[in-house]
Amino acid sequence: MPERDFSAAVREHQPKLYRTACFLAGDRRDGGELFQDALAEAWQDWDDSIAREAVLTWLCGILVRRYEQRQRARKPAAAKSPAGAQRDSPTALLWEALDALLPKQRGVLVLRYAEDMSVEQIAETLRESPATVKSRLGEAHAQVGENLRGAGIGKPRS
Amino acid sequence: MNCKEAQLHILQFAEARPAADVLAHARSCEGCRRALEEMIQHQTWLRRQFAEVSARLLADAPVVTEEMLRERLQRLPPPTSRARPLLWAAGLVAVVAVAGVMVWQAKHRAGVGPASAAPPLKAASVGAKRSGTNVVARAAQKPSPATAKPRPKQKSKLKGAEKPGEFDPDALEMALKSSTPPSDAAGAKPPAASEAGQAGKPMPATGGTRTLALAAGDVIPTASGNIAVAAQQAADGSPSVSVAMNLHGLAAETPYTIVGLDASGQRVVLANVITDANGAATAPLATGALPGVSLSDAMTGTGSPGWLRGLVVLDTAGNTILTVSPTPETPAQTPAAPVP
Numbered sequence: 001m002p003e004r005d006f007s008a009a010v011r012e013h014q015p016k017l018y019r020t021a022c023f024l025a026g027d028r029r030d031g032g033e034l035f036q037d038a039l040a041e042a043w044q045d046w047d048d049s050i051a052r053e054a055v056l057t058w059l060c061g062i063l064v065r066r067y068e069q070r071q072r073a074r075k076p077a078a079a080k081s082p083a084g085a086q087r088d089s090p091t092a093l094l095w096e097a098l099d100a101l102l103p104k105q106r107g108v109l110v111l112r113y114a115e116d117m118s119v120e121q122i123a124e125t126l127r128e129s130p131a132t133v134k135s136r137l138g139e140a141h142a143q144v145g146e147n148l149r150g151a152g153i154g155k156p157r158s
Numbered sequence: 159m160n161c162k163e164a165q166l167h168i169l170q171f172a173e174a175r176p177a178a179d180v181l182a183h184a185r186s187c188e189g190c191r192r193a194l195e196e197m198i199q200h201q202t203w204l205r206r207q208f209a210e211v212s213a214r215l216l217a218d219a220p221v222v223t224e225e226m227l228r229e230r231l232q233r234l235p236p237p238t239s240r241a242r243p244l245l246w247a248a249g250l251v252a253v254v255a256v257a258g259v260m261v262w263q264a265k266h267r268a269g270v271g272p273a274s275a276a277p278p279l280k281a282a283s284v285g286a287k288r289s290g291t292n293v294v295a296r297a298a299q300k301p302s303p304a305t306a307k308p309r310p311k312q313k314s315k316l317k318g319a320e321k322p323g324e325f326d327p328d329a330l331e332m333a334l335k336s337s338t339p340p341s342d343a344a345g346a347k348p349p350a351a352s353e354a355g356q357a358g359k360p361m362p363a364t365g366g367t368r369t370l371a372l373a374a375g376d377v378i379p380t381a382s383g384n385i386a387v388a389a390q391q392a393a394d395g396s397p398s399v400s401v402a403m404n405l406h407g408l409a410a411e412t413p414y415t416i417v418g419l420d421a422s423g424q425r426v427v428l429a430n431v432i433t434d435a436n437g438a439a440t441a442p443l444a445t446g447a448l449p450g451v452s453l454s455d456a457m458t459g460t461g462s463p464g465w466l467r468g469l470v471v472l473d474t475a476g477n478t479i480l481t482v483s484p485t486p487e488t489p490a491q492t493p494a495a496p497v498p
Contacts, residue, residue, distance in 0.1 A: 007224055015219035022215050023208070032220065039222050040230035094207040112172060113208040119172050138169035145200050154199035 006046040010039065013056045016115065017063060023110040024067040026099060034070065038063040060115060061125045064107040071103040097147040105140040108133055159183045164190045168197050365390035365397065372403075372471070372480040380407040383471065383480045385443075401443040403429075405471065405480070408437040414479060416441055419468035428469075 010017075021038065022031030042062050050058055098106055111117045111125060119137065123130040148154050159167075164183045168176070168190065176184070176194060184191040365388070372383035383405040389397045403416060416429045431439040471480035 014222060015216045018219040019212050019215040023211070028215075028218070031215075035220075036222055036226065036230050040227045043224075043227045044231060090203075090207050091211060094204075094211065109204075113204050114212060134170040134172070137172055138166065141169050141171075141197065141200070144204065145196065148200050148203065149196075153203055154196045 005048055006043055009046075009050070009052070009055050010042065010059060013059055014039075016056065017059050020060060020110055020114050021063055021067075023098065023114050024064065024106060026095060034063065034067055038066045041066060056115075057121065057125045060111060060117075061127065064111070064126060068103045068107065093147065093151050093153075097144045100143055100147055101140055105136050105143065108136040109140040109144070112137060161187055161190055165193060168194050171197055171201070370466075370482065372405075372482050374407075374480055375478040377473065377477040378408060378479050381471075381479050382406045385466070385469070385482065398446060399444075403431075403441045403443055403471075405431065405433065405439045405441070406437065408433045408439070408479065410435050410437045412437075413474055414439070415472045415474075416443065417468070417470050417472055425468065 017038065018031065018035045021035035022028055025031040025034045038059065042059055045062075098109070101109060107126065108122055111122045112119075117125065119130050119133050122128075122137075123133045126133065145154070159179050159182075161183075164180055164187065167180045171180075171194075180190075180194065184194045367386065367388045370385040370387070372385065374381040383403060386402045386404065388400045391397050405414070408414060410433055413430060413432045415427055416431065417425055418428050420426045428443050429441045431441045433439045466482060469482045470478050473479055
């Protein structure tokens with residue numbers, strides 16, 4: 001197993017991957033677990049032929065698939081906010097909005113806003129069609145919009 | 159663009175700016191304009207919140223070392239158990255394949271016994287058009303639906319001990335070559351069996367070959383032909399027969415149809431042939447086992463019903479060119495080549 005190559009390839013992406021894992025998992029503890037599981041899986045499946053510019057996409061794909069697997073295996077848990085987030089704070093509202101999403105919707109929304117990926121990049125990462133990604137993004141926007149509307153955010157000008 | 163389409167576009171909006179047609183619709187529709195403004199504000203809010211939380215998370219991101227990954231890997235399911243579903247699927251496919259082979263073998267093993275369960279006989283396919291009925295199949299005691307299907311190959315697919323004795327193709331070819339068309343075949347007299355090979359010798363118990371002359375009709379008096387039959391007795395006593403027809407003196411490069419009668423007396427096309435530049439053609443008609451029929455009946459085509467019944471050669475207009483006697487004389491037989 002070409003460990004040195006893998007370490008060098010993922011080193012620069014580790015912080016971003018950790019951040020995405022936390023957004024997906026909902027807190028730092030679970031995010032850290034998910035991040036390490038995804039990295040270990042990536043280490044196992046590492047292939048030298050993966051292009052340098054495609055490594056992050058590849059890692060994110062593993063991360064989101066692993067997150068979806070975990071969510072399928074888990075019972076639906078109560079919404080959680082990361083430690084330290086004050087109730088009614090914008091951060092708590094964000095986590096609350098994310099917790100209201102289905103795993104597939106959350107994966108798309110996190111890749112869109114945390115990784116700033118386009119629809120096409122998300123589709124490539126998740127091995128889905130752009131139309132599917134757009135549809136999930138629309139569903140996620142609708143769900144998040146309800147939460148934000150309830151909190152009085154984004155009230156349009158009359 | 160209507161409101162429904164515009165709302166959908168707004169919800170799925172993920173570009174730098176809304177599409178021109180959405181903007182145009184939003185200018186004229188108050189509800190869609192509000193929805194678009196709200197979506198833009200929500201997205202702006204989401205970006206800002208993601209950015210704020212991201213900054214904290216990136217600052218606290220742990221560095222995962224190879225040691226940690228190695229330790230992590232030990233806790234992850236090993237590759238074999240991760241591939242367990244695949245292994246199960248492969249095993250299932252193998253079991254289904256083995257079961258399929260066993261069923262197929264059992265089917266064919268059962269086919270050697272009673273005539274009703276006889277293995278499907280293989281008819282020859284000559285030319286593009288081919289009727290469903292096999293000349294040899296007609297001699298089976300009960301017509302089987304399987305024999306009504308076109309058979310693309312001539313040789314039986316039975317294997318091992320269930321397989322009836324195979325013909326030596328050379329024996330059939332020799333029989334065809336050695337049977338020169340009779341000069342008086344154009345006459346109105348019924349066709350007589352011509353001897354081929356070592357006439358007079360007793361027929362061996364394992365089988366033999368036989369040729370039979372065809373009689374020309376009035377349309378092409380110069381036409382002549384022979385039927386060559388090769389039979390072989392299998393270990394279980396049921397004979398296998400191979401029948402071929404040799405035609406001469408016909409119009410060059412012209413299609414002809416060989417027709418026979420099936421078990422119910424219906425006329426069926428056995429083969430379509432096209433003559434060569436010399437007006438000759440050879441048509442392998444059929445090959446297959448005839449359980450429940452004696453070897454001599456199989457050779458003469460006088461089983462119940464005989465494969466020879468009503469065998470005629472027709473031209474495209476439906477005129478009878480060559481005929482064969484429905485009750486052929488008992489032919490002389492030649493020993494077949496030994497089964498390898």
